[in-house]
Amino acid sequence: MDNLVCMPKGHIDGDKHIDEVLKILSVRLRRLVGRLSINWCELQEIRLRINEPIIMIYGNREYFVSEFGMLTSNSDKGLVITQADVKETLEYISNYSLYAYEDEIKQGFITIQGGHRVGLAGKVVLENGIIKCVRHISFINIRMSHEIKGCSRSVMPFISLQREVAHTLIISPPRCGKTTLLRDIIRTLSDGNDFLPGMTVGVVDERSEIAACYRGIPQNDVGIRTDILDCCPKSYGMLMLIRSMSPQVIAVDELGGYQDIDAVYSVINCGCKLIATIHGNSIDDIRTRPGIRKLVEERIFERYIILNGAKKVGQICEIFDQRGSCLYGGERI
Amino acid sequence: MILKILGGGLVLFSSCSIGHAIGRNQEIRTCELSELLIMINLIKSEMKYAVNELPEIFADIAPRLKGSVAVWCGYMAEQLSENQEASFEKIWDNGIKIFDRESRLCEGHMQYIKKLGKLIGHMDVDAQLAQLELLFADINHEYEIEREKTNQIKKLAGSMGILGGIFLVIIMI
Numbered sequence: 009m010d011n012l013v014c015m016p017k018g019h020i021d022g023d024k025h026i027d028e029v030l031k032i033l034s035v036r037l038r039r040l041v042g043r044l045s046i047n048w049c050e051l052q053e054i055r056l057r058i059n060e061p062i063i064m065i066y067g068n069r070e071y072f073v074s075e076f077g078m079l080t081s082n083s084d085k086g087l088v089i090t091q092a093d094v095k096e097t098l099e100y101i102s103n104y105s106l107y108a109y110e111d112e113i114k115q116g117f118i119t120i121q122g123g124h125r126v127g128l129a130g131k132v133v134l135e136n137g138i139i140k141c142v143r144h145i146s147f148i149n150i151r152m153s154h155e156i157k158g159c160s161r162s163v164m165p166f167i168s169l170q171r172e173v174a175h176t177l178i179i180s181p182p183r184c185g186k187t188t189l190l191r192d193i194i195r196t197l198s199d200g201n202d203f204l205p206g207m208t209v210g211v212v213d214e215r216s217e218i219a220a221c222y223r224g225i226p227q228n229d230v231g232i233r234t235d236i237l238d239c240c241p242k243s244y245g246m247l248m249l250i251r252s253m254s255p256q257v258i259a260v261d262e263l264g265g266y267q268d269i270d271a272v273y274s275v276i277n278c279g280c281k282l283i284a285t286i287h288g289n290s291i292d293d294i295r296t297r298p299g300i301r302k303l304v305e306e307r308i309f310e311r312y313i314i315l316n317g318a319k320k321v322g323q324i325c326e327i328f329d330q331r332g333s334c335l336y337g338g339e340r341i
Numbered sequence: 342m343i344l345k346i347l348g349g350g351l352v353l354f355s356s357c358s359i360g361h362a363i364g365r366n367q368e369i370r371t372c373e374l375s376e377l378l379i380m381i382n383l384i385k386s387e388m389k390y391a392v393n394e395l396p397e398i399f400a401d402i403a404p405r406l407k408g409s410v411a412v413w414c415g416y417m418a419e420q421l422s423e424n425q426e427a428s429f430e431k432i433w434d435n436g437i438k439i440f441d442r443e444s445r446l447c448e449g450h451m452q453y454i455k456k457l458g459k460l461i462g463h464m465d466v467d468a469q470l471a472q473l474e475l476l477f478a479d480i481n482h483e484y485e486i487e488r489e490k491t492n493q494i495k496k497l498a499g500s501m502g503i504l505g506g507i508f509l510v511i512i513m514i
Contacts, residue, residue: 031425096428099462104421104429105394110465141465 028122029054029150034096037062040087043077056148058094061086091146098145101126111239114139115215123153123220123227153220155228159185159322160192166327166335167193167311168203173257173281175308179288180315185322186285187217187261189315191228193283194218194259198231209234210255210280212245218261243267250278259283269299276308290314291328307331345514352513353506360502364495369408370445371491374484376410377454381477388466388473395429395462396421409443416440433458453480 026048030038033054041054046066053065061072061083071079072086080086101118102109112118118126130145167176176193180186200206213219213236219226221238230236235253237245242260249255258275260268263284275282288294291312295301303309307330316325327336383402387393393401399418403411416439420432427435437454446454453476460472 035426099429100425102462103394103396104432104462105396105398106463107388107466107469108392108394110392141468143464 025049025122025124025152026051028120029124029152032097032100032120032126032150034093034100037087037089037093037097040073040075040077044073044079046079051152052154053152054150056089056094056097056150058089058091058146060089062089094146094148097148098128101148110141113142113145116142117215119216119220119222119227121222121227123155123222125151125153125217125220127151153228154188155191156188156322157192157195157229160189160196163189163193163313163324163327164196164201164203166313167283169310171204173197173204173207173283174310175276175281176283176311176313177263177294177303177309178283178285178313178315179290179294180285181289181317182287183321184315184317186315189313189322190259190261190283190285191218191230194234194257195229195231197257197283198233206231206233207256208254209257209259210246210249210253211236211259212240212242212249213238214240214242214245214261218259241267243271246271246275250275250280255280257281257283261285262287263300266299269303272303272308282309289316291332311335349510349514352509353503356506356509357499357502360498360500360505363498363502364491366445367487367491367494367498370447370450371484371487373408373410373444373446374450374480374487376406376408377480378477378484380406380410380414381457381473381480384461385470385473385477388469392466409440409445412443413440429462430458450480450483453483 026042030042033041037056040062041064050067051064052068053063055063055065057063063086064071064073064079066079071081072083074080074085075087098106101120106113109118113128116127116129118128120126127147127149128142128145129147131143133140133143167174178186178190180189194209194211197204197207198209209231211218211230211234213221216238218228219230219234219236219238220228221236224238226234226236235249235255237249240248242263243265246258246260249258258280260282261284263269263272263286272282272284286294286300291304291314295304310330312326312328313324314326314328316323325337326334328334380402383405384398387398387401396418399414399421403414403418406414413436417432417436420427420436421429433455437451437458440454441451444451457473457476460476461469463469464472
């Protein structure tokens with residue numbers, strides 16, 4: 009079982025990552041954080057809240073940063089973030105152009121160079137019940153991108169059927185590495201591997217999580233034959249890709265609504281292969297959802313990969329085929 | 342006598358040049374206001390249709406403008422894309438200092454430019470466009486006033502230059 013834990017130490021260039029993140033912090037914070045002598049690969053999040061101390065999630069633990077540029081567990085010693093810090097940081101994040109990120113801000117995040125995601129919160133302005141904009145942004149969460157190349161190596165034999173890709177659904181609770189796994193599957197399919205030749209992959213990246221495009225350029229390695237529709241709703245994007253880019257495989261993250269399910273049928277009827285992810289704990293769990301249940305009962309997906317983060321993030325718990333036969337781990341369902 | 346004629350000619354020429362320079366100054370000021378209006382319109386369209394970021398906007402519009410406004414936009418584009426160690430306010434203030442050195446606009450006009458710096462970059466596109474619309478109306482009003490003044494000042498300064506020169510020559514002779 010352990011040999012299938014799919015999150016090996018990735019190829020993360022810590023210095024490059026921190027440079028990308030440092031340049032979006034206010035000058036005061038930049039100098040302070042830049043002074044830390046830590047392993048940047050272990051840095052997961054930087055949280056800024058006005059009038060509260062700066063928090064860093066480092067090696068799965070929470071720390072504060074003292075005025076002397078040291079990590080501390082004592083919140084009283086943490087440097088307090090000012091309104092000017094947040095304002096300046098927002099200017100750098102948006103390249104002095106917050107208005108240009110209106111749609112991203114409505115969704116609550118901006119993707120910056122390097123694929124890092126900046127979550128934003130503040131006062132939400134509604135118009136006719138729809139979010140118009142977010143004003144007075146006072147909370148910023150910078151999440152470091154962690155691309156882990158090679159993490160799909162162990163699942164590739166299961167998703168290739170006689171030199172073809174199987175329609176695959178990755179089922180996982182949040183923060184268990186499903187997007188990371190999907191990204192690496194996309195890269196491997198696109199570049200080609202021992203089991204499958206390289207093929208054209210179309211990705212609908214609704215929340216810029218897979219390729220993390222910055223100004224249209226993928227910041228993560230998604231392979232040489234991959235086309236990306238960035239920030240596009242999945243239901244439209246899948247059809248657009250079929251019409252415009254003729255992909256052999258379509259990949260989407262977090263299937264959910266009825267429109268997504270309709271689009272899945274279009275993909276399958278067009279002869280494209282589908283790799284998708286969904287939030288959940290098991291096949292039984294997703295069977296309770298009306299749209300997805302139909303896909304499961306009609307045996308649309310040929311492989312189900314169940315992830316579980318209980319022991320380790322990205323651990324592959326079970327792999328099933330369309331009939332529910334267990335191909336790896338667990339028992340037949 | 343020849344020296345007197347030469348001296349008188351020089352005085353007359355200098356006086357006429359001063360008059361012409363005053364008229365020309367007014368003409369350039371009007372042109373700069375007109376360029377500012379064009380700049381605001383270009384910023385509006387870049388924001389509305391391309392939703393470009395400010396560094397790109399300034400880089401795009403600088404070659405489409407003339408004179409000191411073009412120089413200033415070029416400076417802003419360069420600073421916004423390269424200098425990620427200063428707030429927008431600081432970059433804008435530095436830009437205004439450079440523009441002020443090159444420009445013929447008066448203090449009242451510069452206040453509009455300072456106001457522009459406080460408006461752009463923040464909020465959503467609609468709010469930006471509405472604010473720019475208001476600023477456009479204010480600057481356009483100033484432009485109309487200056488444009489009306491331009492012909493009058495040019496004629497007046499020209500005539501005053503000649504008459505003042507003649508007056509000085511007569512006194513000196």
